[in-house]
Amino acid sequence: MPASHSSTWSGVIQQYAEFLPVTSATPIITLLEGNTPLIRVPSFVEAIGGQFELYLKYEGLNPTCSFKDRGMTLAVSKAKERGSEIVVCASTGNTSAAAAAYAARAKMRCVVLLPHGKIALGKLAQALMYGATTIAVEGNFDQALNIVRELGETGKIEVVNSINPFRIEGQKTAAFEICDALGDAPDFHFLPVGNAGNITAYWKGYREYQNAGKSDTLPRMCGWQAAGAAPLVDGHPIEHPNTVATAIRIGNPASWQGAMDAVKQSEGLIDKVTDEEILKAYTLLARTEGIFVEPACAAPLAGLIKAVQRQLIPEGSLVAATMTGHGLKDPDTAIKTAGFEPIVVQPDRDAVMRVIGL
Numbered sequence: 001m002p003a004s005h006s007s008t009w010s011g012v013i014q015q016y017a018e019f020l021p022v023t024s025a026t027p028i029i030t031l032l033e034g035n036t037p038l039i040r041v042p043s044f045v046e047a048i049g050g051q052f053e054l055y056l057k058y059e060g061l062n063p064t065c066s067f068k069d070r071g072m073t074l075a076v077s078k079a080k081e082r083g084s085e086i087v088v089c090a091s092t093g094n095t096s097a098a099a100a101a102y103a104a105r106a107k108m109r110c111v112v113l114l115p116h117g118k119i120a121l122g123k124l125a126q127a128l129m130y131g132a133t134t135i136a137v138e139g140n141f142d143q144a145l146n147i148v149r150e151l152g153e154t155g156k157i158e159v160v161n162s163i164n165p166f167r168i169e170g171q172k173t174a175a176f177e178i179c180d181a182l183g184d185a186p187d188f189h190f191l192p193v194g195n196a197g198n199i200t201a202y203w204k205g206y207r208e209y210q211n212a213g214k215s216d217t218l219p220r221m222c223g224w225q226a227a228g229a230a231p232l233v234d235g236h237p238i239e240h241p242n243t244v245a246t247a248i249r250i251g252n253p254a255s256w257q258g259a260m261d262a263v264k265q266s267e268g269l270i271d272k273v274t275d276e277e278i279l280k281a282y283t284l285l286a287r288t289e290g291i292f293v294e295p296a297c298a299a300p301l302a303g304l305i306k307a308v309q310r311q312l313i314p315e316g317s318l319v320a321a322t323m324t325g326h327g328l329k330d331p332d333t334a335i336k337t338a339g340f341e342p343i344v345v346q347p348d349r350d351a352v353m354r355v356i357g358l
C-alpha cells in the first residue's frame, strides 16, 4: 500500500498519460504538479459589473508556484529519458524556477539565463535555492532566448524553453483539468500572453479533449498582453518590451503562430492592457476575493473589465481565466502597489486600539 496520503494525485503525467508522449520507458520526474483549484469568484465579477460566472484556475498553487511546472515535468522527464545531463533555459523567472526544481529532482544540472535586474525577487530566490547555475544577461528575455537556442544547437544541452514541444504538451493538461472540473469547456478562456506557449497549449488541450469525446464544446481563447510588450496585438516584434508584469515582458514570442491560430480558430481575441489597468485589477482581485496573484495574471483580469465595458460577454456565460503565478513571486510590486504601509506603534494596547479606531 502507498503511504497514507489523503490524495492519490500523482502529477500530470500519470493523470493524463494517454494524451502525452510518454511510454513505460519514460522516467517520470514529478513534484505532483497540477490538480490546482478552480475557484469561483462572484465578488470580483460583481465588482466589475459582469453578469457571468468566472472561475480562476489558480496555477500559483503548483510546486514552484506557477503553471510552468506542468510543462517542466514532461520536458525534464523526456530529457532524462534521452540521457541528457544538463538542461538550460532563458526565463523571465518562472521557467527558471521550474527548470531548476525539476532538474534538482532529476539529479541533472540546470543553467538559467535571466534578464539582469528584471526578475521578480521570489523567482530569483528559487533559482538560487534549487542550485541552478544562474546567469544574469545584460539584455532582455528575447536576447537570452537567442543565446539558449544557440546552446541547444551544440547538442550538449537540452533546451527546456517552450520551443521544446514537450513543454506545450505538459501545459495542455490545465485545459483537461478545467473540463474535468466543469463537465465541459467554458465559453471563454482568458489568459495572459508573453511567449505565447500557454495559449497555444490550452487551445491544443481543449481540442484534443473534444476529439477524444471528453468534452463537447470549445472556448473562445482571449489572450491579453501588456501594452508595453504587445507584439501580437501591434503586429510586429517589440525591440524594448517593458511592463510591470515581468512574466510577460517579451517582445518576440516563440509561439507567435500558435497564439494567432488559437485566437483565429476559436473566434477569440488578442488585445492589450496598460500597466495601470493591470495593477488595478491585481489589487481588486486580492481585496475582493483574497486571491493574490503575480501582476501578469492581472492582464486577463483587466481584459475582462474591458470586455465587460465592450459588452463582449453575454449574460450567463461561463468564463475561465488562468492565474498563472502566485503573488508572492513578486513581493516588491505588491508592497509598492498596496497603497499603504504598516502602521508603527508602541507596544501598548491603547495605541493599537487607536489605530483600529476603537
Ligand SMILES: *Cc1c(COP(=O)(O)O)cnc(C)c1O
Pocket (backbone or CB within 6 Å): 066, 067, 068, 094, 095, 162, 192, 193, 194, 195, 196, 197, 198, 199, 247, 248, 294, 296, 297, 324, 325, 326
Ligand atoms: C510564463 C508566464 C506567463 C506567460 O506565458 P507564455 O506561455 O509565455 O505566454 C504568464 N504569467 C506567468 C506568471 C508566467 O510565468
